[in-house]
Amino acid sequence: MSYFNQEDLKKFGNIVDLQPDMGKKFFEWYGEVFKEGALTVREKNLIALAVAHALQCPYCMDAYTQGCMSEGADEEQMMEAIHVAAAIRGGATLVNAVPMMNTLKAKLM
Numbered sequence: 001m002s003y004f005n006q007e008d009l010k011k012f013g014n015i016v017d018l019q020p021d022m023g024k025k026f027f028e029w030y031g032e033v034f035k036e037g038a039l040t041v042r043e044k045n046l047i048a049l050a051v052a053h054a055l056q057c058p059y060c061m062d063a064y065t066q067g068c069m070s071e072g073a074d075e076e077q078m079m080e081a082i083h084v085a086a087a088i089r090g091g092a093t094l095v096n097a098v099p100m101m102n103t104l105k106a107k108l109m
Helices: 006-017 020-033 041-055 058-070 075-095 097-108
Strands: none
Touching (some): 006 058, 041 058, 058 075
16 A cells, blocks of 8 residues: 555645645745746756655655646656756765764774
């Protein structure tokens, strides 16, 4: 059994049911974020797709795969965005080895 149910993505708007004011504010802000601005809607969808993979949210992966496709992003662009996210996530893990190495160096000297 999986917690991910593709049909649940269609119910995302229902989050306003338990907190109408906060839900409404979230969706207003969310809508503004994804409007054309300094970045195109296609670019924003590619960023969102990469972040979705870094955060490992299957609902977001599904939504932004569809969003990227409808905004004209191709498979190569989508996979490249995901590789960027993977590289940042890997680098963020590795850079945290520096304090460990500092501690080792201080203890061994």
